[in-house]
Amino acid sequence: MMTAGRPVPTQEDVLGYFDTLSNWGRWGDDDEIGTLNHITDDVRLAAARAVRHGRSVSCAWEVAVPDEMERSTTTCPCAADMPGAENMPPAFHADRRWGFSSERVGITFHGNTVTHVDSPCHRDGTMYNGRSHSLVDPATGSGWAAVTAAANGIVTRGVLLDIARVRDVPWLEPGQAVFPDDLEEAERRQGVRVRSGDAVLLRTGRGRVRHEAGAASGVTQAGWHASCLPWLHEREVALIGADTPQDVQPSGYDDVLMPVHAVSLVAMGLWLLDNCDLEACATTAAELGQWAFHLAVAPVRFAGASGSPVNPIATF
Secondary structure, three states: OEEOOEEOOOHHHHHHHHHHOOOOEOOEOOOOOHHHHHOOHHHHHHHHHOOOOOOEEEOOOOOOOOOOEEEEEEEEOOHHHOOOHHHOOHHHHHOOOOOEEEEEEEEOOOOOOOOEEEOOOOOEOEOHHHOEHHHEEOOOEEOOOOHHHHOOOEEEEEEEEEHHHHOOOOOOOOOOEEOHHHHHHHHHHHOOOOOOOOEEEEEOOHHHHHHHHOOOOOOOEOEEOHHHHHHHHHOOOOEEEEOOOOEOEOOOOOOOOOHHHHHHHHHHOOEEEEOOOOHHHHHHHHHHOOOEEEEEEOOOOOOOOOEEEOOOEEEO
16 A cells, blocks of 8 residues: 555554554553553653753643633632631631632543543553453543553653654645654654654644634544554654644544554553644744753543643753
8 A cells, every 4th residue: 555655554454553563461461551661760860861951831722711611710809708608707707818719610621622641541442451441431430541540740751753844844734644754754854863761742733723723623634644653662652742633634544543543542552642732842942953852741630531631841
């Protein structure tokens, strides 16, 4: 099978990745963190040494209200006005300086807009490391490989591969795929090499489009081609992110809608960071001539959740 002159895997090859790229049992039968095992103490120390300028940038989008969340706000100008104040002691009523605002927030973060992390409890009949999908309960969430498995945070070296810059275009058009030779050309031009334990952030330029024209509707998007999966496995990448929801769409495979999501989460236990805003990161990297940096991702410890909204911080 050829795409734009490149040999690419057939659908049977991609389906075979569930076996050939599997990390089931690699770190023991009870492992829930998958490729985060590649982030050793030495990897974290090396990530700290990547900080040379002390400059930090966010790689997340601001969450729009009310577009992407339900929110109600309660305000109380002073203590005496708050509900239940009649039951408080006299000193409480005398304090005219203590007031508050309080929010109740509900958010749906999976999808194509909110920056979020996906944990390996996503499933394709069977979850990562061979656990049954029956471990996911509608009321309590997942009893296996939930986002709380990363409660200590994801702290490692991040590497930005700017494919739009490599192709000398402002952005990749929807439906354009990124291939392994693109990744290696980005490494060569940027003077960096992806190594074990790294988080790889893929810039297609969608962030620039979104800044200039707003978030697009529909499911057609640029992103990783399935042929990148063996490359990511060989390099022992711990986490991948993109300024899209990862997979190029359409994927090019009739029976595998989102091969990068499916193979990464289910077979490899590879954590995903969807919908990053990589524009400030790319501008900073180009200005400093530094494409590797310290990356910190701290998921909220939502019990049983399959992911979490996050604000990844790159420090150069």
